[in-house]
Amino acid sequence: MDTHIFFFFFSASIIFILLVSPIASSHETEQVFECNGTFSCGAIQGIGYPFWGSGRPQYCGHRGFQLLCQENQFPAMDIGSQRFRVLNISRAGMMSIAPVDIWEDPCPQQLYNISLDHNLFDFAATIRNLTIFYGCPLEDDIASQNRFMCNTSNGDTHSYAYYLDESLSRIHGSELGDCGASITFPVNQRELEEVWSGTERIVDAWNKGFDVMYVKDMIPCMACRDSGGVCGSNNTSLDFLCFCPDQPYSKSCLVPGMFASSLTSSNQPFREA
Ligand SMILES: *[C@@H]1O[C@H](CO)[C@@H](O)[C@H](O)[C@H]1NC(C)=O
Ligand SMILES: *[C@@H]1O[C@H](CO)[C@@H](O)[C@H](O)[C@H]1NC(C)=O
Ligand SMILES: *[C@@H]1O[C@H](CO)[C@@H](O)[C@H](O)[C@H]1NC(C)=O
Ligand SMILES: *[C@@H]1O[C@H](CO)[C@@H](O)[C@H](O)[C@H]1NC(C)=O
Ligand SMILES: *[C@@H]1O[C@H](CO)[C@@H](O)[C@H](O)[C@H]1NC(C)=O
Ligand SMILES: *[C@@H]1O[C@H](CO)[C@@H](O)[C@H](O)[C@H]1NC(C)=O
Ligand SMILES: *[C@@H]1O[C@H](CO)[C@@H](O)[C@H](O)[C@H]1NC(C)=O
Secondary structure, three states, rough: HHHHHHHHHHHHHHHHHHHHHOOOHHHHHHHHHHHHEEEEEEEEEEEEOOOEEEOOOOHHOOHHHHHHOOOOOOOOEOOOOOOEEEEEEEOOOOEEEEEHHHHOOOOOOOOOOOOOOOOOOOEEEOEEEEEEEEEEOOOOOHHHEEEEEEEOOOOOOOOOOEEEEEHHHHHHHHHOOOOOEEEEEEOOOOOOOHHHHHOOOOHHHOOOEEEEEEEOOHHHHHHHHHOOEEEEEEOOOOOOOOOOOOOOOOOOOOOOOOOOOOHOOOOOOOOOO
Protein backbone atom coordinates (compact mmCIF):
# COMPACT_ATOMS: atom_id res chain seq x y z
CA MET A 1 0.00 0.00 0.00
CA ASP A 2 1.34 3.36 -1.03
CA THR A 3 2.09 5.41 2.10
CA HIS A 4 0.53 8.58 0.69
CA ILE A 5 -2.71 6.86 -0.10
CA PHE A 6 -2.64 5.26 3.31
CA PHE A 7 -2.25 8.60 5.05
CA PHE A 8 -4.96 10.12 2.94
CA PHE A 9 -7.42 7.46 4.02
CA PHE A 10 -6.10 7.49 7.56
CA SER A 11 -6.70 11.23 7.89
CA ALA A 12 -10.00 10.97 6.08
CA SER A 13 -11.27 8.39 8.55
CA ILE A 14 -10.04 10.41 11.54
CA ILE A 15 -11.82 13.49 10.22
CA PHE A 16 -14.89 11.40 9.53
CA ILE A 17 -14.90 10.04 13.09
CA LEU A 18 -14.40 13.52 14.55
CA LEU A 19 -17.32 14.80 12.50
CA VAL A 20 -19.62 11.92 13.33
CA SER A 21 -18.88 11.39 17.04
CA PRO A 22 -20.47 14.55 18.46
CA ILE A 23 -23.77 13.91 16.69
CA ALA A 24 -24.02 10.23 17.62
CA SER A 25 -27.17 10.14 19.70
CA SER A 26 -27.47 8.30 23.00
CA HIS A 27 -30.33 6.44 21.35
CA GLU A 28 -27.87 4.65 19.08
CA THR A 29 -25.37 3.97 21.82
CA GLU A 30 -28.20 2.30 23.71
CA GLN A 31 -28.42 -0.45 21.12
CA VAL A 32 -24.74 -1.26 21.60
CA PHE A 33 -25.43 -1.88 25.30
CA GLU A 34 -28.78 -3.51 24.77
CA CYS A 35 -27.62 -5.99 22.15
CA ASN A 36 -24.14 -6.70 23.51
CA GLY A 37 -23.65 -9.91 25.44
CA THR A 38 -25.94 -12.90 25.57
CA PHE A 39 -29.33 -13.73 27.02
CA SER A 40 -31.11 -16.70 28.53
CA CYS A 41 -34.31 -18.28 27.32
CA GLY A 42 -35.84 -21.00 29.47
CA ALA A 43 -33.37 -23.87 29.80
CA ILE A 44 -30.76 -22.36 27.46
CA GLN A 45 -28.20 -19.76 28.49
CA GLY A 46 -25.62 -17.72 26.64
CA ILE A 47 -27.69 -17.10 23.50
CA GLY A 48 -26.56 -14.37 21.10
CA TYR A 49 -27.20 -13.06 17.59
CA PRO A 50 -29.27 -13.89 15.49
CA PHE A 51 -31.65 -14.97 18.28
CA TRP A 52 -33.96 -12.64 20.20
CA GLY A 53 -37.07 -12.82 22.39
CA SER A 54 -37.73 -12.78 26.13
CA GLY A 55 -37.32 -9.00 26.39
CA ARG A 56 -34.43 -8.88 23.95
CA PRO A 57 -35.67 -6.80 21.01
CA GLN A 58 -35.87 -8.02 17.43
CA TYR A 59 -33.18 -5.57 16.26
CA CYS A 60 -30.64 -7.41 18.44
CA GLY A 61 -31.23 -10.45 16.26
CA HIS A 62 -32.92 -11.28 13.00
CA ARG A 63 -36.70 -11.50 12.60
CA GLY A 64 -36.74 -15.21 11.70
CA PHE A 65 -35.03 -16.19 14.96
CA GLN A 66 -37.52 -15.31 17.68
CA LEU A 67 -37.36 -17.64 20.68
CA LEU A 68 -40.48 -18.23 22.76
CA CYS A 69 -39.27 -18.65 26.31
CA GLN A 70 -40.85 -20.47 29.23
CA GLU A 71 -39.19 -20.94 32.57
CA ASN A 72 -37.11 -24.13 32.85
CA GLN A 73 -38.25 -25.35 29.46
CA PHE A 74 -36.56 -25.55 26.13
CA PRO A 75 -37.46 -22.53 24.02
CA ALA A 76 -39.89 -22.88 21.12
CA MET A 77 -39.30 -21.40 17.70
CA ASP A 78 -41.54 -21.09 14.66
CA ILE A 79 -40.12 -21.85 11.26
CA GLY A 80 -42.79 -21.02 8.72
CA SER A 81 -45.98 -22.49 10.13
CA GLN A 82 -44.18 -25.26 12.04
CA ARG A 83 -43.25 -25.01 15.69
CA PHE A 84 -40.05 -26.57 17.03
CA ARG A 85 -38.44 -27.09 20.42
CA VAL A 86 -34.91 -25.68 20.47
CA LEU A 87 -32.81 -28.20 22.43
CA ASN A 88 -29.35 -26.77 21.96
CA ILE A 89 -27.72 -23.73 20.43
CA SER A 90 -24.00 -23.83 19.74
CA ARG A 91 -21.84 -20.80 19.09
CA ALA A 92 -20.61 -22.54 15.97
CA GLY A 93 -23.88 -21.82 14.15
CA MET A 94 -25.61 -25.13 14.89
CA MET A 95 -28.77 -25.87 16.79
CA SER A 96 -30.77 -29.00 17.60
CA ILE A 97 -34.50 -28.77 17.06
CA ALA A 98 -37.45 -31.17 17.31
CA PRO A 99 -41.03 -30.59 16.17
CA VAL A 100 -43.22 -29.95 19.23
CA ASP A 101 -45.94 -32.33 18.17
CA ILE A 102 -43.60 -35.32 17.75
CA TRP A 103 -42.11 -34.38 21.11
CA GLU A 104 -45.53 -34.86 22.63
CA ASP A 105 -46.70 -37.84 20.59
CA PRO A 106 -44.96 -40.06 18.03
CA CYS A 107 -48.31 -40.41 16.30
CA PRO A 108 -49.33 -36.78 15.79
CA GLN A 109 -52.84 -35.97 14.59
CA GLN A 110 -51.57 -33.78 11.81
CA LEU A 111 -48.88 -35.31 9.58
CA TYR A 112 -46.64 -33.00 7.60
CA ASN A 113 -43.17 -32.93 6.12
CA ILE A 114 -40.67 -30.67 7.84
CA SER A 115 -39.74 -27.73 5.71
CA LEU A 116 -37.05 -25.28 6.69
CA ASP A 117 -36.73 -21.73 5.44
CA HIS A 118 -33.56 -22.26 3.46
CA ASN A 119 -32.73 -18.55 3.53
CA LEU A 120 -32.16 -18.95 7.25
CA PHE A 121 -31.38 -22.63 7.90
CA ASP A 122 -29.87 -25.71 6.37
CA PHE A 123 -29.90 -29.33 7.45
CA ALA A 124 -26.58 -30.32 9.00
CA ALA A 125 -24.50 -32.77 6.99
CA THR A 126 -24.89 -35.26 9.85
CA ILE A 127 -28.63 -35.84 9.46
CA ARG A 128 -30.25 -38.82 7.77
CA ASN A 129 -33.77 -38.85 6.38
CA LEU A 130 -36.14 -41.51 7.63
CA THR A 131 -39.39 -42.20 5.88
CA ILE A 132 -42.20 -42.89 8.33
CA PHE A 133 -45.30 -44.68 7.10
CA TYR A 134 -48.40 -44.22 9.24
CA GLY A 135 -51.68 -46.11 9.21
CA CYS A 136 -50.19 -49.39 7.99
CA PRO A 137 -51.45 -52.95 8.34
CA LEU A 138 -49.06 -55.44 9.95
CA GLU A 139 -46.28 -56.34 7.50
CA ASP A 140 -44.55 -59.60 8.38
CA ASP A 141 -41.59 -58.93 6.11
CA ILE A 142 -40.41 -55.86 7.97
CA ALA A 143 -38.52 -56.26 11.23
CA SER A 144 -40.54 -55.42 14.34
CA GLN A 145 -37.66 -53.13 15.32
CA ASN A 146 -38.80 -50.78 12.53
CA ARG A 147 -42.36 -50.54 13.76
CA PHE A 148 -44.37 -48.90 16.52
CA MET A 149 -48.09 -48.70 17.24
CA CYS A 150 -50.40 -45.75 17.12
CA ASN A 151 -53.80 -45.60 18.75
CA THR A 152 -56.48 -45.45 16.14
CA SER A 153 -60.10 -44.53 16.49
CA ASN A 154 -63.06 -46.71 15.55
CA GLY A 155 -61.23 -50.05 15.53
CA ASP A 156 -59.13 -49.36 12.42
CA THR A 157 -56.68 -52.23 11.88
CA HIS A 158 -54.19 -49.96 10.13
CA SER A 159 -52.60 -48.98 13.40
CA TYR A 160 -48.92 -49.63 12.71
CA ALA A 161 -46.25 -47.14 11.81
CA TYR A 162 -42.98 -48.10 10.11
CA TYR A 163 -39.78 -46.10 9.88
CA LEU A 164 -37.24 -46.90 7.21
CA ASP A 165 -33.96 -45.36 6.16
CA GLU A 166 -33.22 -44.83 2.49
CA SER A 167 -31.94 -48.33 1.75
CA LEU A 168 -34.77 -50.04 3.63
CA SER A 169 -37.25 -47.79 1.82
CA ARG A 170 -35.94 -49.05 -1.51
CA ILE A 171 -36.44 -52.66 -0.37
CA HIS A 172 -39.76 -52.34 1.46
CA GLY A 173 -41.29 -49.13 0.16
CA SER A 174 -43.60 -50.92 -2.26
CA GLU A 175 -44.96 -53.21 0.48
CA LEU A 176 -46.18 -50.17 2.37
CA GLY A 177 -48.52 -48.95 -0.35
CA ASP A 178 -51.52 -49.71 1.88
CA CYS A 179 -50.47 -47.24 4.53
CA GLY A 180 -52.41 -44.05 5.09
CA ALA A 181 -49.63 -41.47 4.76
CA SER A 182 -45.89 -41.04 4.89
CA ILE A 183 -43.53 -38.31 5.96
CA THR A 184 -39.80 -37.77 5.64
CA PHE A 185 -38.19 -37.10 8.97
CA PRO A 186 -34.60 -35.98 9.72
CA VAL A 187 -32.69 -37.73 12.51
CA ASN A 188 -29.08 -37.25 13.56
CA GLN A 189 -26.84 -39.99 12.24
CA ARG A 190 -25.45 -40.76 15.73
CA GLU A 191 -28.97 -41.27 17.14
CA LEU A 192 -29.92 -43.46 14.23
CA GLU A 193 -26.94 -45.71 14.97
CA GLU A 194 -28.22 -46.09 18.54
CA VAL A 195 -31.64 -47.01 17.22
CA TRP A 196 -30.31 -49.62 14.79
CA SER A 197 -28.13 -51.13 17.52
CA GLY A 198 -31.20 -51.36 19.75
CA THR A 199 -29.91 -49.12 22.55
CA GLU A 200 -32.42 -46.36 21.87
CA ARG A 201 -36.05 -46.22 20.80
CA ILE A 202 -37.00 -44.23 17.74
CA VAL A 203 -39.14 -41.89 19.84
CA ASP A 204 -36.11 -41.03 21.99
CA ALA A 205 -34.07 -40.35 18.86
CA TRP A 206 -36.76 -37.96 17.62
CA ASN A 207 -36.91 -36.21 20.94
CA LYS A 208 -33.17 -35.53 20.77
CA GLY A 209 -33.92 -33.50 17.67
CA PHE A 210 -31.92 -33.01 14.53
CA ASP A 211 -29.16 -30.55 13.79
CA VAL A 212 -29.59 -27.54 11.57
CA MET A 213 -27.16 -24.77 10.71
CA TYR A 214 -28.39 -21.22 11.18
CA VAL A 215 -26.74 -19.41 8.37
CA LYS A 216 -28.28 -15.95 8.45
CA ASP A 217 -25.56 -13.27 8.40
CA MET A 218 -23.09 -15.21 10.53
CA ILE A 219 -20.14 -14.11 8.40
CA PRO A 220 -21.02 -10.37 8.48
CA CYS A 221 -21.56 -10.79 12.23
CA MET A 222 -18.03 -12.09 12.75
CA ALA A 223 -16.60 -9.16 10.79
CA CYS A 224 -18.73 -6.77 12.86
CA ARG A 225 -17.56 -8.26 16.17
CA ASP A 226 -13.94 -8.20 15.03
CA SER A 227 -14.29 -4.44 14.47
CA GLY A 228 -15.68 -3.95 18.00
CA GLY A 229 -19.33 -3.81 17.00
CA VAL A 230 -22.45 -5.62 18.13
CA CYS A 231 -24.58 -7.56 15.62
CA GLY A 232 -28.20 -6.67 14.99
CA SER A 233 -30.65 -5.81 12.26
CA ASN A 234 -32.68 -2.97 10.81
CA ASN A 235 -36.26 -2.88 12.12
CA THR A 236 -37.77 -2.04 8.77
CA SER A 237 -35.55 -3.48 6.05
CA LEU A 238 -34.46 -6.46 8.24
CA ASP A 239 -30.97 -6.02 6.79
CA PHE A 240 -27.95 -6.82 8.92
CA LEU A 241 -26.66 -3.92 11.04
CA CYS A 242 -23.45 -3.54 12.99
CA PHE A 243 -24.11 -1.37 16.07
CA CYS A 244 -21.00 0.64 16.79
CA PRO A 245 -20.21 3.14 19.55
CA ASP A 246 -20.84 6.04 17.14
CA GLN A 247 -23.68 4.75 14.93
CA PRO A 248 -24.96 1.63 13.14
CA TYR A 249 -23.11 0.53 9.99
CA SER A 250 -24.16 -1.95 7.35
CA LYS A 251 -21.04 -4.10 7.83
CA SER A 252 -18.56 -3.18 10.53
CA CYS A 253 -17.34 -0.28 12.68
CA LEU A 254 -14.84 2.33 11.63
CA VAL A 255 -11.73 1.53 13.59
CA PRO A 256 -9.30 4.44 14.04
CA GLY A 257 -6.09 3.66 12.18
CA MET A 258 -7.84 1.10 10.07
CA PHE A 259 -10.00 1.60 7.10
CA ALA A 260 -12.99 -0.54 7.93
CA SER A 261 -15.20 -2.23 5.43
CA SER A 262 -18.12 0.15 5.90
CA LEU A 263 -16.81 2.43 3.19
CA THR A 264 -15.39 -0.23 0.88
CA SER A 265 -16.69 -3.46 -0.51
CA SER A 266 -13.84 -5.39 1.13
CA ASN A 267 -14.20 -6.96 4.55
CA GLN A 268 -10.45 -6.86 5.13
CA PRO A 269 -9.36 -3.80 7.06
CA PHE A 270 -5.71 -3.10 6.20
CA ARG A 271 -3.05 -2.31 8.71
CA GLU A 272 0.08 -0.25 8.45
CA ALA A 273 2.86 -2.54 7.26
C1 LIG B 1 -25.05 -28.81 23.09
O1 LIG B 1 -24.03 -28.83 22.11
C2 LIG B 1 -22.73 -28.75 22.66
C3 LIG B 1 -21.75 -28.62 21.51
O2 LIG B 1 -22.05 -29.49 20.48
C4 LIG B 1 -22.49 -29.98 23.53
O3 LIG B 1 -21.20 -29.91 24.11
C5 LIG B 1 -23.55 -30.03 24.62
O4 LIG B 1 -23.41 -31.23 25.37
C6 LIG B 1 -24.93 -29.99 24.04
N1 LIG B 1 -25.91 -29.89 25.11
C7 LIG B 1 -27.01 -30.62 25.14
C8 LIG B 1 -27.96 -30.36 26.28
O5 LIG B 1 -27.28 -31.45 24.29
C1 LIG C 1 -44.01 -35.92 2.42
O1 LIG C 1 -43.16 -35.96 1.28
C2 LIG C 1 -43.23 -37.18 0.54
C3 LIG C 1 -42.27 -37.11 -0.62
O2 LIG C 1 -41.18 -36.34 -0.36
C4 LIG C 1 -44.65 -37.40 0.03
O3 LIG C 1 -44.73 -38.65 -0.63
C5 LIG C 1 -45.61 -37.42 1.21
O4 LIG C 1 -46.94 -37.53 0.76
C6 LIG C 1 -45.47 -36.13 2.03
N1 LIG C 1 -46.30 -36.26 3.22
C7 LIG C 1 -47.17 -35.35 3.62
C8 LIG C 1 -47.97 -35.65 4.85
O5 LIG C 1 -47.34 -34.29 3.02
C1 LIG D 1 -33.03 -34.95 3.60
O1 LIG D 1 -34.15 -34.35 3.00
C2 LIG D 1 -34.04 -32.94 2.81
C3 LIG D 1 -35.31 -32.44 2.17
O2 LIG D 1 -36.43 -32.93 2.79
C4 LIG D 1 -32.85 -32.64 1.93
O3 LIG D 1 -32.70 -31.25 1.79
C5 LIG D 1 -31.59 -33.24 2.55
O4 LIG D 1 -30.51 -33.04 1.68
C6 LIG D 1 -31.78 -34.72 2.78
N1 LIG D 1 -30.59 -35.21 3.49
C7 LIG D 1 -30.03 -36.38 3.20
C8 LIG D 1 -28.82 -36.73 3.98
O5 LIG D 1 -30.50 -37.14 2.37
C1 LIG E 1 -52.93 -45.80 23.44
O1 LIG E 1 -54.04 -45.75 24.31
C2 LIG E 1 -53.84 -46.42 25.56
C3 LIG E 1 -55.15 -46.42 26.32
O2 LIG E 1 -55.90 -45.25 26.06
C4 LIG E 1 -52.72 -45.69 26.31
O3 LIG E 1 -52.48 -46.33 27.53
C5 LIG E 1 -51.45 -45.71 25.46
O4 LIG E 1 -50.43 -44.97 26.10
C6 LIG E 1 -51.73 -45.10 24.09
N1 LIG E 1 -50.54 -45.25 23.26
C7 LIG E 1 -50.05 -44.26 22.52
C8 LIG E 1 -48.83 -44.58 21.72
O5 LIG E 1 -50.57 -43.16 22.45
C1 LIG F 1 -19.52 -5.83 24.85
O1 LIG F 1 -19.30 -6.45 26.11
C2 LIG F 1 -17.97 -6.90 26.30
C3 LIG F 1 -17.89 -7.67 27.60
O2 LIG F 1 -18.65 -7.06 28.59
C4 LIG F 1 -17.03 -5.70 26.26
O3 LIG F 1 -15.70 -6.15 26.41
C5 LIG F 1 -17.18 -5.01 24.92
O4 LIG F 1 -16.38 -3.85 24.88
C6 LIG F 1 -18.62 -4.62 24.66
N1 LIG F 1 -18.74 -4.12 23.29
C7 LIG F 1 -19.23 -2.93 22.99
C8 LIG F 1 -19.23 -2.56 21.55
O5 LIG F 1 -19.67 -2.19 23.85
C1 LIG G 1 -36.55 -0.30 16.24
O1 LIG G 1 -37.81 0.17 16.65
C2 LIG G 1 -37.91 0.44 18.04
C3 LIG G 1 -39.33 0.79 18.37
O2 LIG G 1 -40.03 1.24 17.25
C4 LIG G 1 -36.93 1.53 18.42
O3 LIG G 1 -36.99 1.78 19.79
C5 LIG G 1 -35.53 1.10 18.04
O4 LIG G 1 -34.60 2.13 18.28
C6 LIG G 1 -35.45 0.70 16.58
N1 LIG G 1 -34.15 0.13 16.31
C7 LIG G 1 -33.44 0.38 15.23
C8 LIG G 1 -32.12 -0.31 15.13
O5 LIG G 1 -33.83 1.09 14.32
C1 LIG H 1 -33.19 0.91 7.96
O1 LIG H 1 -33.90 0.65 6.76
C2 LIG H 1 -34.63 1.78 6.28
C3 LIG H 1 -35.47 1.31 5.10
O2 LIG H 1 -34.69 0.64 4.16
C4 LIG H 1 -33.65 2.89 5.94
O3 LIG H 1 -34.37 4.01 5.51
C5 LIG H 1 -32.86 3.24 7.19
O4 LIG H 1 -31.88 4.21 6.89
C6 LIG H 1 -32.17 2.02 7.77
N1 LIG H 1 -31.56 2.37 9.07
C7 LIG H 1 -30.28 2.16 9.34
C8 LIG H 1 -29.84 2.54 10.71
O5 LIG H 1 -29.50 1.64 8.54
